[in-house]
Amino acid sequence: MSKLREPARSPVEACCTPLVGQELSVEQSELMAAMFKALGDPVRLRLFSKIASHPDGEACVCDISDVGVSQPTVSHHLKRLREAGLLTSERRGTWVYYRVTPSALGAMSGMLSADA
Amino acid sequence: MSKLREPARSPVEACCTPLVGQELSVEQSELMAAMFKALGDPVRLRLFSKIASHPDGEACVCDISDVGVSQPTVSHHLKRLREAGLLTSERRGTWVYYRVTPSALGAMSGMLSADA
DNA sequence: TGCTTGATTCGACGTTCATCGATGTGCCCT
DNA sequence: AGGGCACATCGATGAACGTCGAATCAAGCA
Numbered sequence: 001m002s003k004l005r006e007p008a009r010s011p012v013e014a015c016c017t018p019l020v021g022q023e024l025s026v027e028q029s030e031l032m033a034a035m036f037k038a039l040g041d042p043v044r045l046r047l048f049s050k051i052a053s054h055p056d057g058e059a060c061v062c063d064i065s066d067v068g069v070s071q072p073t074v075s076h077h078l079k080r081l082r083e084a085g086l087l088t089s090e091r092r093g094t095w096v097y098y099r100v101t102p103s104a105l106g107a108m109s110g111m112l113s114a115d116a
Numbered sequence: 117m118s119k120l121r122e123p124a125r126s127p128v129e130a131c132c133t134p135l136v137g138q139e140l141s142v143e144q145s146e147l148m149a150a151m152f153k154a155l156g157d158p159v160r161l162r163l164f165s166k167i168a169s170h171p172d173g174e175a176c177v178c179d180i181s182d183v184g185v186s187q188p189t190v191s192h193h194l195k196r197l198r199e200a201g202l203l204t205s206e207r208r209g210t211w212v213y214y215r216v217t218p219s220a221l222g223a224m225s226g227m228l229s230a231d232a
Numbered sequence: 233t234g235c236t237t238g239a240t241t242c243g244a245c246g247t248t249c250a251t252c253g254a255t256g257t258g259c260c261c262t
Numbered sequence: 263a264g265g266g267c268a269c270a271t272c273g274a275t276g277a278a279c280g281t282c283g284a285a286t287c288a289a290g291c292a
Contacts, residue, residue: 024165029158037156041250042142042149049140061269073251075270080249094259094268105228112225157280177239189281191240210238210289 035108038084043067044077048086051098058099151224154200159183160193164202167214174215 024032039045050064065074078098081087086104090097140148155161166180181190194214197203202220206213 023169024162026158026162029161029165033156033158033161036152036161040149040153040156042145043250045145045149045152046140046142049145053137053139069250070252071269072253072271076250079270091258091269096269109225109228112221112228159280181239185280186282187239188241188283192280195240207239207288212239 032108032111035084035086035104038081038086041077043069043073044081047074047077048081048100051087052100052105058097060095060097062095064098148224148227151200151202151220154197154202157193159185159189160197163190163193164197164216167203168216168221174213176211176213178211180214 039048046067047064050067051059054063061074061078065071067074069077078087078089082089082098084104086101087098088101090099155164162183163180166183167175170179177190177194181187183190185193194203194205198205198214200220202217203214204217206215
């Protein structure tokens with residue numbers, strides 16, 4: 001119905017359907033693939049994990065930069081995670097704090113859960 | 117303890133830790149990133165979805181090949197999904213049947229669930 | 233033995249990506 | 263104003279990736 005007329009801008013809106021329930025549409029697959037792709041790099045996954053497991057749910061770049069690559073590369077990966085909708089960033093004074101987008105996590109795990 | 121001495125060959129064994137619980141080790145991140153990477157392509161995600169949502173939990177290649185790319189490309193993507201441990205394949209007569217590795221799905225969704 | 237259909241492998245081509253050093257920007261402190 | 267720190271952007275480079283047509287393999291059938 002009207003669902004077809006709203007293109008579902010955010011990956012989060014795009015998926016609440018469990019993978020095993022019914023096959024994905026082309027649009028859904030493109031949005032979700034972008035999120036999976038963002039986590040499909042060891043360095044990015046570690047950065048994401050460091051942020052997600054941080055006490056206050058947020059971490060400054062300096063807290064998580066120790067992943068074995070140069071600082072520009074860390075910044076590059078954080079940007080990709082941000083562009084995929086998995087992270088948000090906020091500058092407070094000298095430091096920039098990153099935080100996991102909660103609904104994004106839910107969308108991915110919801111899709112992978114076998115509840116159908 | 118002894119956990120450190122067994123390298124956790126399979127991605128499934130490697131991860132049962134929720135992402136938000138504690139940060140991933142280097143080995144864990146590499147194994148899990150390979151699985152996410154495998155789903156990080158729209159065509160592969162649709163193939164995976166088609167198999168996962170198939171009635172008997174398995175599908176022959178001919179049932180899922182209609183994803184808009186050539187047949188060698190389909191085969192290539194199925195191979196990548198197999199190598200990531202997400203699918204298993206079995207030849208029965210003329211056709212080859214693919215099936216989702218159940219524990220792989222569980223590992224990924226378990227990692228993304230926020231239960232900590 | 234040949235022929236047909238289903239599926240994988242091979243070789244090539246253009247694109248995307250991860251990585252780095254150098255440079256730029258924003259903020260704080262003296 | 264000036265210097266120093268945290269982080270982002272730029273430009274380049276080599277590797278990995280997605281895609282295809284052609285060739286190959288595997289199984290069934292005449």
